[in-house]
Amino acid sequence: MTERLSPRAATFGGLLLWFAVLGGVLSWTVHALAAWSIDELTCEAGHDELAGFPLTGAIALAVLLPAAGAVAALGVSVLAWRRTRADLPEGGEQSVGRAHLLAFVGLWLNTLALAMIVLGGVAALVLSPCQR
Incomplete structure (x- = not known):
């Protein structure tokens, strides 16, 4: 038996799923633009x-805040992946399968984005600012 969601819950769930997929990449973009x-x-x-x-300190903030956003997106993608894995249909509804795939893609994108933020932050903080 399939439980029907209210339009508001479906919209909120959809937005969370898109955050789970794109949140880390957007955080990486903010980091790259801000820190450098x-x-x-x-x-x-x-x-x-x-x-x-x-x-x-300003560069450290430009690393830590986007890293927190990427960690949040990674957490949401893990949660979405676990919940959709339990609800995968045998042959019925494809929307759960798509959500599961998007959550899986979000896991890897957010992990990559977090790694890039950390490595970029290390480079920005280890190399002395204003090197000529």
């Missing part, structure tokens, strides 16, 4: 602070 542009623009202006905040 903060470094480049601040150094190009000849400063080692950003609005009175040390450059290393």
Whole structure:
């Protein structure tokens, strides 16, 4: 017996599934734009602070906040993958199978995005800012 969801619950579930798939990639994009542009623009202006905040601290925030977003997306994708795995139909409804596939893709995309954020953060923080 299939349980019918309300339109609001179905919309919220759909948005969560898309967050599970694309959240890490969007976080990686924010990281790449923020961390490297903060470094480049601040150094190009000849400063080692950003609005009175040390450059290393600003870069660390540009790494930690997107990493938290990628971890959240990874958690949602794990939850979606587990829930849809238990509900996989034998031959009936294909939407659960699609959701399971999207959750699985989200697992790998978010893991890759988190790795890229961490590695990019290590590079941004280990290499001294404003190197000429």
